[in-house]
Amino acid sequence: xxxVTVMAEAATVLLVEDNEDNLRIYSTILTYSxxxxxxxxxxxxxxxxxxxxxxxxxxxxxxxxxIDGWEVTRILKADPATATIPVIALTAHALATDRERAQxxxxxxxISKPAxxxxxxxxxxRRLGKPTxxxxx
Ligand code: MN
Numbered sequence: 001x002x003x004v005t006v007m008a009e010a011a012t013v014l015l016v017e018d019n020e021d022n023l024r025i026y027s028t029i030l031t032y033s034x035x036x037x038x039x040x041x042x043x044x045x046x047x048x049x050x051x052x053x054x055x056x057x058x059x060x061x062x063x064x065x066x067i068d069g070w071e072v073t074r075i076l077k078a079d080p081a082t083a084t085i086p087v088i089a090l091t092a093h094a095l096a097t098d099r100e101r102a103q104x105x106x107x108x109x110x111i112s113k114p115a116x117x118x119x120x121x122x123x124x125x126r127r128l129g130k131p132t133x134x135x136x137x
Contacts, residue, residue, distance in 0.1 A: 010036040011128045014055035016046035016072070017090065018064045022113075026059065029117040030124060034131030043067025047075060050082050056128055058087045059120065060107075062098075070105055077106035086127055090115065 013035045017023045023039060030037050038053055040046040042065040050058060050072075058076075062069035069089065076082040086108040091098060102110050111123055 010034060010131055011056040012036040012038060012053065013124060013128075014038045014040065014046065014049050014053065014058045016040045016043070016049075016058065016064060016069065017061040018042060019061070022061070022090075025117050026120050029121050033121055033125075035124065035128075041065075043069065043072045047072050050076055050085060051079075054082075055085060057124060058085055059111075059124070060087050060089055061113075062089055062091045070101065073107055074105050088123060088127075090120075 013030050015023065015026055015030070015037055017026065017039075018041045023041065027037050027039055038049050038055060040049050044066045046058075046060070046064070046069075047067065049055070060069040060073055064072075073087050073089070076085065076087065087106070088109040088111060089102050089107045090111050090113055092113045099110060109123060109127070111120060
């Protein structure tokens with residue numbers, strides 16, 4: 001006889017951000033809170049990671065190299081394989097036109113930068129729920 005304990009798989013957050021400071025800060029708080037974090041620093045890498053890893057949620061800086069976050073999200077939302085992954089925009093542009101554009105493209109949420117790490121964490125928790133704390137063995 002044996003016992004198998006199945007741990008809940010940690011929710012995975014894909015963080016697409018080219019600013020090194022923001023990447024470190026957001027990645028650290030999300031990891032510390034129990035999420036599994038995948039980091040990408042440009043649009044091509046973000047697109048590939050989204051397709052291959054099927055994250056639970058994507059935090060998408062819109063201003064990133066190679067393919068910008070608007071275009072990456074448009075591509076993801078047009079593809080049935082990735083369309084249902086929630087994508088939260090991170091943008092320094094708090095303009096009303098940007099909000100409209102974000103809605104048109106299909107972003108599921110919107111965070112204006114500079115964003116407090118706590119604010120980013122709160123948005124992720126609101127969407128995914130708080131991760132189950134890892135149990136000590
Ligand atoms: Mn950027």
